[in-house]
Amino acid sequence: MNDSQKSEVNARQSVTRKTSKHDVNLQKNNVVFFQLGLIVALILAIAVIEVKSPVTPLKPPVQEDVASVSIDNIWNEPVRREEKKKPAEPKKEVSKVLPPKIADPDVPEIDLPVDDFTPETDIPDLESLVDIPEPDIETFSVLGVEVVPIFPGCEGLQTNAERKACLQDKMGIFISKNFNTSLGEEYGLTGMNKVDVQFTIDEHGKVTELKTRAPHPALEQEAERVMQKLPQMTPGKQQNRNVRVIYYQPIRFKVQN
Structure with missing residues (x-):
């Protein structure tokens, strides 16, 4: 190959290398310009959205009033305690006056002169006695009412259990003072x-x-006479309303000859 041919080949190679470099530069520039265009378009879109979209403050949710639910006629039944059996008393030939004493808080034991009152833990069947009317005022037993009737002298007590025990004690003392024990x-x-x-x-x-x-x-008449002399009490209450309360009072006495 002569010198002229070598020069021509070199010139062609030089032109080819320049053309390749130019094409590569153009491709790189196109990618850069495309990316810059995307960035500018995103910035403009965000700016337009912020201008057109007003900011509205959030309001706290309004809470509705919660309705209160009341539960009526709920009470706790007192627990009955088992009575301890007393040893049998020896028989005596001479009549004797026994001192009064209260043994059980639910049904008191009252000892009267010449009489021996003992507590009753099991209330007997009194179907022949019970004749409860159906008035507008509700009727409860002394075990089921929320607030027991208050006997005069028991007003200062706070709890229902204390007022109930005081009612029974006062009732026993009243009967022991007024019941005629000689009728037996x-x-x-x-x-x-x-x-x-x-x-x-x-x-x-x-x-x-x-x-x-x-x-x-005669004993029935005497019991009625004594109970009719009971003083007026503060009535029992249920749900803060005056109600009727049934009370059972057994009287047991022993005539000793």
Whole structure:
């Protein structure tokens, strides 16, 4: 190959290398320009959205009033305690006056002169005595009412259990002072005698619907006489309303000859 041919070949190679470099530079520039165009377009789009979209402050949600639910007629039944059996007393030939004492908080034991009152833990079947009317005022038992009737002298007590115990104590003392214990001997009664007494303390605190049952009519009349002398009490309450309360008072006495 002569010199002229070599020069021509070199010139062609030089032109080819320049053309290749130019094409590569153009491709790189196109990519850069495309990326710059995308960035500018995104910035403009964001600016337009911010200008057109007003910012609205969020308001806190309004809470609705929660309705309160009241539950009526709920109460706790007191737990009955089992009575401890007492040893049998020896028989005595001479009549003796026994001192009064209260043994059980649910049904008091009252000892009267010549009489021995013992507590009753199991209330007997008094279907023949129970005659509860159906008035507008509700009727509850002394075990089921929320607030028991308050006997005069028990007003300062706070809890229902304390007022109930005070009612029973005052009732026992009242009976022991007013019940005529000589009727048992006068009518020839001997041994253990029992008088079942049931009455209602009405919405005004008065004793009504008195029922009695005894082995002799004279004892029934005496029990009615004593119970009718009971003082007026503060009536029992249920849901802050005056109600009627049924009270059962057993009287047991022993005539010792």
